[in-house]
Amino acid sequence: MPRYFGQAPHRHGSEPSAGVLLVNLGTPGGPDKRSVRRYLAQFLSDPRIVELPGKLWKPILHGVILRVRPARSAALYAKIWTPEGSPLQTGMATLSTRVQEALKVQRPGPIQVRYAMRYGEPAIGKVLREMAASGVRRLLVLPLFPQYSGTTTASVFDAVGAELSRWRWVPELRFVADYPTEVRYIEALARSVEAYWQRHGRAQRLLLSYHGIPEKYFRKGDPYFCQCQATARRLRERLDLSEDELIVSFQSRVGRQSWLKPYTEAVLQSLPGEGVRHVQVLCPGFSIDCLETLEEIALTNHARFLRAGGERFDYIPALNSGDDHVAALAELILRQGQGWAEFDPAWDAGRASAQQIASRARYEHVRGEPR
Numbered sequence: 001m002p003r004y005f006g007q008a009p010h011r012h013g014s015e016p017s018a019g020v021l022l023v024n025l026g027t028p029g030g031p032d033k034r035s036v037r038r039y040l041a042q043f044l045s046d047p048r049i050v051e052l053p054g055k056l057w058k059p060i061l062h063g064v065i066l067r068v069r070p071a072r073s074a075a076l077y078a079k080i081w082t083p084e085g086s087p088l089q090t091g092m093a094t095l096s097t098r099v100q101e102a103l104k105v106q107r108p109g110p111i112q113v114r115y116a117m118r119y120g121e122p123a124i125g126k127v128l129r130e131m132a133a134s135g136v137r138r139l140l141v142l143p144l145f146p147q148y149s150g151t152t153t154a155s156v157f158d159a160v161g162a163e164l165s166r167w168r169w170v171p172e173l174r175f176v177a178d179y180p181t182e183v184r185y186i187e188a189l190a191r192s193v194e195a196y197w198q199r200h201g202r203a204q205r206l207l208l209s210y211h212g213i214p215e216k217y218f219r220k221g222d223p224y225f226c227q228c229q230a231t232a233r234r235l236r237e238r239l240d241l242s243e244d245e246l247i248v249s250f251q252s253r254v255g256r257q258s259w260l261k262p263y264t265e266a267v268l269q270s271l272p273g274e275g276v277r278h279v280q281v282l283c284p285g286f287s288i289d290c291l292e293t294l295e296e297i298a299l300t301n302h303a304r305f306l307r308a309g310g311e312r313f314d315y316i317p318a319l320n321s322g323d324d325h326v327a328a329l330a331e332l333i334l335r336q337g338q339g340w341a342e343f344d345p346a347w348d349a350g351r352a353s354a355q356q357i358a359s360r361a362r363y364e365h366v367r368g369e370p371r
C-alpha cells in the first residue's frame with residue numbers, strides 16, 4: 001500500500017482534546033455466508049492469528065477453510081443475532097457510551113470515547129481518522145482483552161501502527177497492554193458471580209473458560225496462559241474458593257494443532273463422571289458477550305454437559321456494560337492517562353496546568369499557519 005502522509009488530521013479552529021479508543025476483536029456485518037466469509041478472510045489472513053508462511057497458508061485458507069467455515073459460522077451467528085445486530089457490536093456501542101458518561105462525571109476535561117474493531121466495522125483506521133479530525137491530539141488505546149496475547153492485543157497494536165504510519169502528524173499515544181489482575185476488574189467479576197449466587201444458588205464448580213491459543217505460541221513466549229491463571233487465582237482468592245472448586249479451561253479451538261489445555265469441552269464432558277452435576281461457567285477474558293460465549297458456551301457446551309449426565313449448567317454473563325465494568329474501565333483509563341491534562345484530577349477549566357498551556361501554545365502556532 002502506498003504511503004500517504006495525509007495532511008490535516010486536525011481542523012483549524014477546533015480545540016485539541018484527548019481520546020480513548022476501546023477496541024474489540026470484530027464481528028461480521030451480518031449473519032450470512034458472504035459477510036462471514038469477508039470477515040473470516042480478513043481475520044485469518046492476520047499473521048498474528050495464523051503464523052504460517054503465506055505460501056503454505058493461503059491455499060489452505062482460500063481452498064479449504066473459506067469454502068467450508070463461512071456457512072457453518074453464519075448458521076451459528078444467526079442463532080445469536082439480534083434485531084439491532086451482532087451482540088458484540090451493540091455491546092461495544094453501549095459500553096463506550098457508558099464509559100464516556102462515567103468519565104464526564106469524574107472529569108470535566110474533554111475526553112472522547114470511541115470504539116473500533118480489529119476486523120470488520122467500525123475499522124480502527126477509520127475511527128482514528130475521525131477522532132483526529134475532531135481534534136484529538138492525545139490518544140489512549142485500550143484493547144478490551146484483559147489478558148495479553150500476541151494474537152489479540154499485539155494485533156490491535158499493529159493496526160493502530162499501520163494507520164498512524166501514514167499520518168503526517170501523529171498524536172501523543174498510550175497503549176494499554178493488559179489488566180489481568182486490576183483490582184476493580186477482579187472485583188467486577190467477583191461481584192457478578194456473587195450476584196448470580198444470590199439469585200440462583202451455588203454450583204459444585206465454577207469453571208473459568210478462556211478463549212484458547214495454539215500451544216506453540218505459549219511455548220514461544222506468549223504470556224496469555226500465565227495471565228489467564230493470574231486472573232483465576234485472584235478471583236479464586238477473592239471468592240474464597242478452594243483449588244478444587246474453581247477450574248480453568250480453554251475453548252474455541254480452531255484447526256488440528258494442539259491448543260492450550262484443558263479444553264473446555266473435555267472438562268464439561270468429564271465432570272458428570274466425577275459426580276459434578278451442577279456447574280457454573282464464567283468467561284473472564286470476554287469483556288462483551290459474543291458468539292464464543294452466547295453460542296459456544298451457553299448453547300453448545302450447555303447441551304454437551306447435559307448429554308454427559310450433568311443436571312444443571314449456568315452461564316454467568318460477561319461484564320458487558322454493567323456498572324462495575326464501566327467503573328473498572330474508567331478507573332483504568334484515568335490512571336493510564338495520568339500526566340495528561342485532560343485526565344488529571346487537578347485539571348479545571350478555569351485554571352489550566354502548565355502542561356496544558358504549553359500544548360495550547362503549540363496549537364496556536366499551528367492555527368497561525370497558512371492552509
Ligand SMILES: C=CC1=C(C)c2cc3[nH]c(cc4nc(cc5[nH]c(cc1n2)c(C)c5CCC(=O)O)C(CCC(=O)O)=C4C)c(C)c3C=C
Nearest residue numbers: 025026027049073088149151152211212213254290291292
Ligand atoms: C484461528 C485462530 C484463532 C485464534 C488464535 C484466536 C484467538 C482469540 N480470539 C479471541 C476472541 C474472539 N474470537 C472471536 C471469533 C473468532 N475467533 C477465531 C479464531 C481464533 N481466535 C475465529 C475463526 C472466529 C470467528 C467465529 C468463528 O468462525 O468461529 C470473537 C468474536 C465473536 C463474535 O461474536 O463475533 C472474539 C471476541 C481471543 C480473546 C483470543 C486469544 C486470546
Ligand SMILES: [Fe+2]
Nearest residue numbers: 025211252292
Ligand atoms: Fe477467536
Ligand SMILES: [Fe+2]
Nearest residue numbers: 365366368369
Ligand atoms: Fe510554522
